[in-house]
Amino acid sequence: MKRLFFVFAFIIPLVIHAQTIKTDVIVIGNGDAAYAASFQAFKSGVKTILLNQKEQLDLSKMPENKRALLPFYQSFLKWETENAKSLETPKPKPDKKNRAKVTVVDSTLLLDVINNTSYTEIKRSGNGWEVKLTQDKSIKAKVLVLADNREKLLAALKISTLNPASLSPLNYSENTYRTTVTKVASGASFLSLYSLLIPDQENLLYIANDQFEIGQAAGATAAYATFFDTKTSLSNLKSIQAELLAYKHALMPFEDVKTTDSNWLAIQKIGITGIIKAEIKQNKAYFNPEKEVTYDEIRQPIKDYYYKAQIWFDDHQHIPINLENTISMVCYVGNKSVDATKAALQKKWNKNYRFNSRYELKKVLTRRELAVIINDFLETFDKVNVDKTGRVIR
Numbered sequence: 380m381k382r383l384f385f386v387f388a389f390i391i392p393l394v395i396h397a398q399t400i401k402t403d404v405i406v407i408g409n410g411d412a413a414y415a416a417s418f419q420a421f422k423s424g425v426k427t428i429l430l431n432q433k434e435q436l437d438l439s440k441m442p443e444n445k446r447a448l449l450p451f452y453q454s455f456l457k458w459e460t461e462n463a464k465s466l467e468t469p470k471p472k473p474d475k476k477n478r479a480k481v482t483v484v485d486s487t488l489l490l491d492v493i494n495n496t497s498y499t500e501i502k503r504s505g506n507g508w509e510v511k512l513t514q515d516k517s518i519k520a521k522v523l524v525l526a527d528n529r530e531k532l533l534a535a536l537k538i539s540t541l542n543p544a545s546l547s548p549l550n551y552s553e554n555t556y557r558t559t560v561t562k563v564a565s566g567a568s569f570l571s572l573y574s575l576l577i578p579d580q581e582n583l584l585y586i587a588n589d590q591f592e593i594g595q596a597a598g599a600t601a602a603y604a605t606f607f608d609t610k611t612s613l614s615n616l617k618s619i620q621a622e623l624l625a626y627k628h629a630l631m632p633f634e635d636v637k638t639t640d641s642n643w644l645a646i647q648k649i650g651i652t653g654i655i656k657a658e659i660k661q662n663k664a665y666f667n668p669e670k671e672v673t674y675d676e677i678r679q680p681i682k683d684y685y686y687k688a689q690i691w692f693d694d695h696q697h698i699p700i701n702l703e704n705t706i707s708m709v710c711y712v713g714n715k716s717v718d719a720t721k722a723a724l725q726k727k728w729n730k731n732y733r734f735n736s737r738y739e740l741k742k743v744l745t746r747r748e749l750a751v752i753i754n755d756f757l758e759t760f761d762k763v764n765v766d767k768t769g770r771v772i773r
Contacts, residue, residue: 408526419598554769
């Protein structure tokens with residue numbers, strides 16, 4: 380979806396008619412979540428406005444406990460500053476029908492930040508939303524992301540209840556982890572896409588103002604709905620997951636596999652499928668990438684995804700998960716040539732996969748090696764869908 384977004388994100392004009400600004404996504408809030416949501420929606424290729432009730436960012440005043448987010452805020456401030464300069468001298472284009480009060484501003488950056496501005500009312504406008512700034516000034520958007528004070532939002536929306544997206548602990552007794560759209564900074568927890576969506580409230584997302592990672596997930600979800608002109612309730616889980624992974628946002632909370640790891644993407648994808656599960660200790664999840672794979676830990680998960688795997692495992696009882704047996708299983712399940720698969724693996728082993736080990740058919744595979752092989756040759760994450768509960772759809 381990342382690539383598709385940017386094919387069309389060349390020059391999109393910001394049209395200001397009378398006192399109404401129209402955009403794709405509007406994010407309301409001052410905290411980490413609001414900045415993360417607006418920046419992700421912008422990067423995913425849709426017109427985005429961040430309505431901020433404070434002054435422009437001042438990185439010199441950033442508290443010590445947020446120093447890890449400094450690179451993000453430096454990037455955000457750069458875009459905000461450059462965009463503001465580009466809008467200082469708008470270039471009006473003559474209207475062919477001589478309609479008055481129409482100004483077209485060329486905005487190639489797609490992200491606008493309105494600082495130090497409050498709002499008085501939030502209400503429905505067709506399938507989207509209208510945010511009233513004053514009696515005669517408003518912003519209309521297709522999707523609304525709220526990351527502000529709850530009481531203030533309730534008053535503006537004129538409703539009595541509003542609950543933010545909630546996290547779930549990583550628990551392999553259920554399959555909802557397969558619907559994850561983000562992990563959090565610490566702990567073995569994740570956010571399901573279906574916890575982010577609000578029942579009976581289309582094109583509205585509400586997140587806690589201090590949840591940076593949840594903000595990124597909200598931004599990608601809002602961008603999907605606007606880019607594909609659909610409702611948030613019809614969000615495509617795999618597309619949103621793939622978009623976030625493309626920007627190196629971890630969806631599974633593996634403490635021991637960082638984004639700098641050469642096999643990070645494959646491990647994230649296979650982790651989401653649950654074919655290889657993390658070890659959870661003291662509320663932390665460890666993938667243990669260098670640990671050898673055992674027959675018992677992968678037999679049932681792979682059978683859950685592939686009918687043909689049931690036959691293969693029935694014919695191969697309690698064998699070591701070495702490279703030779705893995706090739707046999709992958710080729711049987713995926714209808715691939717054994718000789719061609721061997722040749723491809725031997726070529727990729729050190730050069731593409733960057734494994735430290737040698738290519739040996741009798742070698743028992745590590746969890747890292749098996750994750751990369753399954754991701755490359757079976758493409759389980761990319762090709763097999765799950766429902767809202769995480770159950771495999773075959």
